Amino acid sequence: MLDPFLAEARALDAADPLAGFRDDFVITDPDTVYLDGNSLGRLPKATRETLRQAVDAWGGDLIDGWHAWLPVGREAGDVLAGVLGAEPGEVVLSDSTSVNLYKLAVAALDARPGRDVIVTDDDNFPTDRYILEGIAAARGLEVRRVGADIDEGLRTEDVEAALDDRVALVCLSHVAYRSGALADLPAVTAAAHRHGALVLWDLCHSAGAVEIGLTAADADLAVGCTYKYLNGGPGAPAFLYVRRDLQDVLVQPIRGWFGQTDQFAMGPDYRPPPTIDRFLVGTPPMLSGLAALEGARITARAGIGPVAAKARTLTDYALRLADAWLTPLGFRVATPRDPARRGSHLSLHHPAAWQLCQALKAERVVPDHRPPERLRLGFAPLYTRHTDLHTGLTRLRDIAATDRHLTFPIIPQGLT
């Protein structure tokens, strides 16, 4: 008899309006189930072609190539604006997420003189915590850490309770990197605004996975990477968002020549333009910038509404498999159950999570491991099928049921 879960997966795939997008990606081993698109997305076929042409253009056009390359950061930003629910001219590619976080956090703090507190949560992504701590140490500010549940995420009430008129900046991740818990971006933004603070959102695990609605929420500032759900490629430049009316108010701390008015006049003084360009710094990486543009285009073409809807179907399906097959084997779901409170990945707690990750990889399922003791399974909606989740979780169940993972090392080492 056909496993009813498999029949359901096939039916869901057959009805999936985004099913055709899988063909837009390079898939060299069809038997591998890739559940780590939220660490590094797959290679779009269009990107491979674009990069070939860009390398040729470098070889042939040399310095003249810049005429075509210079606008790419803004062009990709306008495409991403559609994906993030922002307006054209409010998003641009630049630097890395870490560096953008630094630039926008400092710019926000400078716009709130006399206030000396940064609010974040104690379970925020490491780079965010380190950068905020560094800024606070350099300026004698206080970092106020809101307690977040590592499985259930951040409660808006707890953020609100940390707000007062000393708070200059609230800086949080929209989707928590480990649990997949989704913060209430509109509610937190509104709460911070009531207290006169600016909010900086890290969208790394939500861009290309959920509907964000920056304009609808009156969001101030945001940063995020393009190499996860946006399929921009390893180390592709990040994006930053600054709401239009803040663009001529905020001044970022790294005063580079790409953030200068009339850059090639090589003028004596720094005079940033009243646009998103003032948040740029130096010469952008063009090969990976073109890759980020292609990646963004695919998500824009699919539409963030259908992408987010598929993320919900995938996570819901995986949760039901986990409940039926994995919970009896000692796994615990470490992601919120409410579909409105999660992104597009599922975290599973198991005391032998690291060994299970290695065993899965040996059986051609690519998960991620996140301490403490969690398997993180990412479901990139553009190329992940429900049948992939069925295959992947069947292999995980069979490994755990037969203890095949116990032959693998116990201590995590390096990247998974």
Ligand SMILES: *Cc1c(COP(=O)(O)O)cnc(C)c1O
């Ligand atoms: C992946 C990720 C980053 C990555 O920052 P980089 O500067 O690109 O290394 C930052 N924040 C969050 C929440 C992430 O998930």
